[in-house]
Amino acid sequence: MDAETFKKVFLPYHQKLYRIAYRIVQDTANAEDIVQETFIKLWNKKDELEQIENTEGFAIIIVRNTCLDYLRKAKNDYHTSYDTEIPESSSLSKQFEIQDDAAYVKDLINKLPDQQRQVIMMKHWDGYTDEEIENITGISPGNIRVILSRARKTIREQYSKIEQR
Amino acid sequence: MKTSEIKKLVEAFYNGETTIEEEKLLLSCFQGEDVAEELLKERDLFLDLYKSEPIDVPLHLEAKLDTLIDELARKETVKVELKPASKKKYILRWAGSIAAGIAILITAGIYFNKQEKATTTPIAQTIDKTIDKADEQKIKEAQEALVLLSSKFNKGMDQLALVSTNLDKTNEILNKTFNRKKDKES
Numbered sequence: 001m002d003a004e005t006f007k008k009v010f011l012p013y014h015q016k017l018y019r020i021a022y023r024i025v026q027d028t029a030n031a032e033d034i035v036q037e038t039f040i041k042l043w044n045k046k047d048e049l050e051q052i053e054n055t056e057g058f059a060i061i062i063v064r065n066t067c068l069d070y071l072r073k074a075k076n077d078y079h080t081s082y083d084t085e086i087p088e089s090s091s092l093s094k095q096f097e098i099q100d101d102a103a104y105v106k107d108l109i110n111k112l113p114d115q116q117r118q119v120i121m122m123k124h125w126d127g128y129t130d131e132e133i134e135n136i137t138g139i140s141p142g143n144i145r146v147i148l149s150r151a152r153k154t155i156r157e158q159y160s161k162i163e164q165r
Numbered sequence: 166m167k168t169s170e171i172k173k174l175v176e177a178f179y180n181g182e183t184t185i186e187e188e189k190l191l192l193s194c195f196q197g198e199d200v201a202e203e204l205l206k207e208r209d210l211f212l213d214l215y216k217s218e219p220i221d222v223p224l225h226l227e228a229k230l231d232t233l234i235d236e237l238a239r240k241e242t243v244k245v246e247l248k249p250a251s252k253k254k255y256i257l258r259w260a261g262s263i264a265a266g267i268a269i270l271i272t273a274g275i276y277f278n279k280q281e282k283a284t285t286t287p288i289a290q291t292i293d294k295t296i297d298k299a300d301e302q303k304i305k306e307a308q309e310a311l312v313l314l315s316s317k318f319n320k321g322m323d324q325l326a327l328v329s330t331n332l333d334k335t336n337e338i339l340n341k342t343f344n345r346k347k348d349k350e351s
Contacts, residue, residue, distance in 0.1 A: 003238035007231060014230055015222045022220050032223060039230050043237045105213035125217035129185060149181030152214070156179060159210050 001046040009055055010042055016056075017063045019126065020136050023118050024067040034070055038063045060135050104162065108155045116151035119144060166194050168201040175207050229348075236344060243336075258322040265315030269308060276304045 001009075017038060021031035041062050042049070052058050109120055118137060122128045130141050139147065174191050177183045183191070192215060194200070195208040279300065 003234050007234055011227060011230060011234075014227055018222045018226060019220045028223070032226060035226065036230065036233060039233055040237065043234065101209060102213045102216045105210065105216070106218060109214075120214075121218075124215050145181035147181070149179060152179045152181065155214065156210060160206075 001049055006043065006046055006049075009049075010039065010059060013056055013059050014039075017059060020060060020063055021067055023121055023126070024064070025070060030070060034063065034066050038066050041066065057135055064136055064138065105155065105159065108158050109151075112151050112154065115139070116147050116154070119147045120151040120155075123148060166190070168204060171201075171204060175204075175211070178211075232347070240340065258319065261318045261322065262315065265311060265318065268311045269315075272304060272308050272311065276301070 014035060018031055018035050021034040021038075022028065025031055025034065038059065042059060049055060049058070109117060111117075112120065115137070119133060119139070122133050122136065123130075128136070130144050133139065133144055134141055137144075171191070171194055174183065174187055178188065178191060191211065195204075195211050200208050
């Protein structure tokens with residue numbers, strides 16, 4: 001595959017790849033670096049790419065693995081965060097500071113454990129299907145349902161506490 | 166849609182059991198005006214959950230990736246161009262060794278041929294004894310000179326290979342520095 005063909009095939013994916021990277025690492029500069037690294041890895045595999053039908057899926061797997069490598073390097077305990085509960089939301093006074101309900105829900109989502117946060121953002125905000133989330137995160141459909149349920153219930157619980165105030 | 170059906174869907178939603186279609190249905194129900202009062206809190210939370218925070222992709226990213234691909238392709242071309250040059254180097258070295266070997270063989274052949282002639286003609290041997298000895302000495306010297314030449318030639322080729330490797334390394338460092346500077350500029 002020559003440079004022009006490579007560009008035609010993979011450059012259109014760069015926005016999606018960046019959004020995925022950003023969802024996982026939550027940082028613009030690192031997401032950008034990860035996308036660049038993904039393109040280098042794809043270029044190094046360009047001879048194998050001609051046999052791959054789903055080039056987008058392949059690129060997503062590469063960006064996901066690159067993100068996981070980054071998180072491992074950053075000593076971010078990505079995997080163990082699966083079962084951790086949402087931290088008891090800062091102080092109650094801070095909660096009252098948040099006047100806007102939508103902003104409060106966003107805050108609750110951001111405080112979820114990494115995996116729950118990623119899955120709920122991908123599902124609700126980015127509109128990915130379960131299959132796409134599975135491709136991006138490598139989490140099985142059964143686990144995606146469990147993670148979504150935990151995340152939604154946690155937010156509902158925290159939200160109702162504020163509603164009762 | 167009946168309130169009881171919406172309630173069931175809401176519960177399924179929090180259990181992570183709803184399909185995309187069911188979630189879209191819930192969304193359109195909650196976005197409508199006829200929402201039962203008992204569901205108003207559920208509606209507010211549900212709608213807030215879907216209020217997305219868009220991710221802005223950096224505008225320069227595409228151009229940056231475009232340049233990166235060009236750079237990767239260029240580096241690959243440079244590598245490919247270097248390969249035949251190093252092949253030539255090996256061929257030259259082999260040719261040099263073979264040439265030196267052949268020269269030694271020819272010299273040895275002449276020497277043994279002369280010796281054989283000398284043994285078959287004893288009279289000539291006695292007459293030309295002094296000449297033969299001188300020849301033998303010359304042949305030996307020629308042989309030594311050729312061996313020396315061959316070893317020097319190989320040494321020279323080794324030095325050339327070393328210079329070529331160092332040149333490659335220097336190129337690599339220069340490319341890296343150039344890329345970093347380019348990245349910073351962009």
